[in-house]
Amino acid sequence: MKILKNRIFLSILCIVLAGAISFLLLPKFYGGKSATVMVLRAAEDIPAGTKIQSKYFAEVEVGKYGLPDNIINDKNSIIGKIAKTYIAKGDYLFPQKIGNFVTDEQLDRIVKDNKRLVTVSVPSIAAGLSSHLKSGDFVTVAVFLNQKENLNTEQGTSSKVMVYPELKSLEVYSVENSRTQSTEQVREQQQADNKSPALDPVPKTVTLIVTEAQAVKLIEAEYTGKLHFIFEKRGLGDGQ
Template sequence: MNLFKNRTVIGIICILLSLLICFGVTPLFNKTVSQKTEIVRVVKEIKAGDEITKDMVQLTEVGGYGLPENVIRQPDTVIGKYADADLSIGDYILNTKLSDTPAAENAYLYNLDGTKQAMSVTIKSFANGLSGKLQSGDIVSVIAADYKKQGATVIPAELKYVEIISVTASSGYDANTGEATTDEDERELPSTVTLLVSPEQSMVLAELEADGKLHLSLVYRGAPDNTAKFITAQQEINDALYPAEQEDAAPEQPSGVGEAEPQQTAESEVAE
């Protein structure tokens, strides 16, 4: 104890400790801080749900100290994936912000195979869209008031059984996601309905959208197997209206032809 009471000894110990810190600990710390590593960094704005492409990211060398363990370090890991959150220029990408599949509200758009198209029509009033009760997977009939300005209200043969793939609010977000809301006043009302249609059906829908006189009536909601029966019945109607051998002449035919016989045949098959 007498040794530590000697001021000279205490001074020497302090000097030795300072030298150890300066020439031992500090260089090791600086080496760790200055150590470089490569990470993937965002070079273009990426919105949630976007598919990440090669031009959106780049490999950048940065200091490795303090980086999260789950930061992405290889571009191939992110290219082709989907962003689960908005990413700004300069952000590094964490694996928790990536998804192998598109956002739920856009997933149906990635299932199109070229034989059919997704087309949206406007819900002009609350009543036109079944008072906001329509959902993805519903089978509806499109009713045209004053069809072709002939004074009659009809269901065009091409649009007797059409499948809904999305109901969208004016904000652009799907209004039928099925998520529960605590405040009913905050629930967004549908503004458009997206239908799965053939090219011929899309032509008729475009005319009705331009006229602004279409209504949607619910035909069926339920098991996918039964839904498929309605789709098959509609396909048979379309095949009768637009035979394959007349494919080249199809654009010259009236888009609103509604022969009763094909419809009756399809209806009987659905009923079975």
């Protein structure tokens, strides 16, 4: 008799639980699945670097269930910004794909100003301003020329330093050591590691922001003489 009662009790309990699931939980579950939300989709292919305008996207209503939390649904938050990557037609828009710059502010400025990046070698510690040079600095690049010449039929050499107008007030983009590491980052790490001798802050190459004509002159100068950097001023980005 006790077994029968227990079975009846268990059966009633199962019925109650089934009813609760059917009438309480399932409607909420399917209701959440059927909920919709307005999101933005690319109305056409958007190449990287494109400035976002309203014609490039469309508002569509889609099911809310399963959508990523960071999907963009506010058109005012992206108009005027830049596509950082290629966005295919029909793609959802995410913050990772949209930004204020294609790569970063400085590189975008270089491209916008029709400038170039050119890297030159630093022949000595002194020529690279020891370890004082950093990105954002403005420099003059002087060229040391050591030329052979005829002096009363006797061969000799003539040395001179040339400062070309085209190579004045050049902005430094980056400075690297022999391992192509940023010397600025190396110096910061040295300070954190109590000036570890394993780190090398001495510049071996300098990358400059130049016009095409300045790039040609720099390359020509590097292959005909030795370059020496003369500090002019620290850039505005460094608080000067």
